[in-house]
Amino acid sequence: xxxxxxxxxxxxxxxxxxxxxxxxxxxxxxxxxxxxxxxxxxxxxxxxxxxxxxxxxxxxxxxxxxxxxxxxxxxxxxxxxxxxxxxxxxxxxxxxxxxxxxxxxxxxxxxxxxxxxxxxxxxxxxxxxxxxxxxxxxxxxxxxxxxxxxxxxxxxxxxxxxxxxxxxxxxxxxxxxxxxxxxxxxxxxxxxxxxxxxxxxxxxxxxxxxxxxxxxxxxxxxxxxxxxxxxxxxxxxxxxxxxxxxxxxxxxxxxxxxxxx
Numbered sequence: 221x222x223x224x225x226x227x228x229x230x231x232x233x234x235x236x237x238x239x240x241x242x243x244x245x246x247x248x249x250x251x252x253x254x255x256x257x258x259x260x261x262x263x264x265x266x267x268x269x270x271x272x273x274x275x276x277x278x279x280x281x282x283x284x285x286x287x288x289x290x291x292x293x294x295x296x297x298x299x300x301x302x303x304x305x306x307x308x309x310x311x312x313x314x315x316x317x318x319x320x321x322x323x324x325x326x327x328x329x330x331x332x333x334x335x336x337x338x339x340x341x342x343x344x345x346x347x348x349x350x351x352x353x354x355x356x357x358x359x360x361x362x363x364x365x366x367x368x369x370x371x372x373x374x375x376x377x378x379x380x381x382x383x384x385x386x387x388x389x390x391x392x393x394x395x396x397x398x399x400x401x402x403x404x405x406x407x408x409x410x411x412x413x414x415x416x417x418x419x420x421x422x423x424x425x426x427x428x429x430x431x432x433x434x435x436x437x438x439x440x441x442x443x444x445x446x447x448x449x450x451x452x453x454x455x456x457x458x459x460x461x462x463x464x465x466x467x468x469x470x471x472x473x474x475x476x477x478x479x480x481x
Contacts (some may be wrong), residue, residue, distance in 0.1 A: 269332040273390065275314045280319055282437060289432055290321050294328060294411065295366040301430040303404065305414045308434035311478025312343070314415040315392055317434060321391055322413065329411070331385035333358060341417060342382040352391075353378055356403070371402070380405035386410065397481040442475070463469035 258461065268389035276443065293304060306314045336352045339345075350371045357367050360381045368374045382389075387410045394416045396401050404412055404427060414420065414429075 230295050267361045268329075270334055271326075271332055272333065272335040272359060273322055273326070273333050274319060276320055280316055280320045283313070283317050283320075283434075286317055286432060286434060287321055287324075291325075293430060296323060299408065299411070301428050301453060302408060302410065303412045303414065303427050304427035304432060305420050305429050306432050306434060307416055307419050309436075310417060312436055314434050318390055318392065318413050318415050322388055323397060326388070329386050329388040331387045333388040333390065335390045335392070337392045338394045338399055340393045342393075346395050346399060349399055350374060352403055357381070376404045378403075380409055383407040388413070392476070394420065396420065401427075425451060425476060 229331060290304065293299070293301065296476055306318055309312050326333065334356050336347070336355065338347050338352070353371070353374045356378055358364070360378075362377065364383070368377060381418075382405045384407065388406075389403070389410055389412045391403055391404070391412060391414045395412050395418070397420045400414055400420065400423060414423070419431055422431070424431065
């Protein structure tokens with residue numbers, strides 16, 4: 221806003237105002253011209269940040285040693301590995317561990333998280349890496365018309381977009397290293413957590429992946445988990461019956477209540 225003032229011969233001041241009325245200066249005597257400059261607005265993020273993690277699972281118990289191992293990997297400077305493969309038998313709780321930890325450390329990854337279930341062991345065919353790449357590029361605000369049709373070009377675009385960012389990428393239920401490799405960033409900064417029933421040793425050889433094996437829960441932890449997930453609709457169960465149910469399930473996550481590949 222610019223306020224101009226002129227002095228009349230009678231001694232009175234005549235004023236005129238132009239510009240935004242939001243910026244006003246009040247004064248008794250004004251000589252010359254006043255320029256008012258508004259304070260700059262706070263910078264705003266031009267693009268939304270992806271936060272794709274599914275909801276943290278209820279009834280998570282124990283896994284203290286595994287979480288501490290993951291914390292140590294995150295704390296290494298510079299990071300010794302950009303890929304962590306969590307392995308274990310079906311239903312042992314790999315996905316639960318990965319998601320619970322990912323939610324706990326989300327503050328370390330200000331540029332967001334990407335998540336994909338690769339369905340590596342489902343009855344239907346596993347999800348092709350190109351399908352996940354397209355989803356990730358859309359999540360990274362690439363217009364559909366700008367996504368390359370060629371898979372190699374798509375992977376190159378993806379690597380370019382995540383380079384220099386601090387992101388957590390969770391690839392759940394992978395069946396092979398070939399299914400994972402096109403989804404890996406090409407530069408430091410991001411951490412990729414993969415869950416699989418197999419070790420995916422090829423990722424260790426080429427990408428320097430670390431491995432974390434998840435064993436079945438201790439019996440008392442499995443009982444605690446069973447109580448936690450049934451608390452809303454069952455109470456007063458006989459403790460010995462709970463122990464028997466846990467033993468029948470071989471101390472895995474109760475398949476009838478929670479699906480965890």
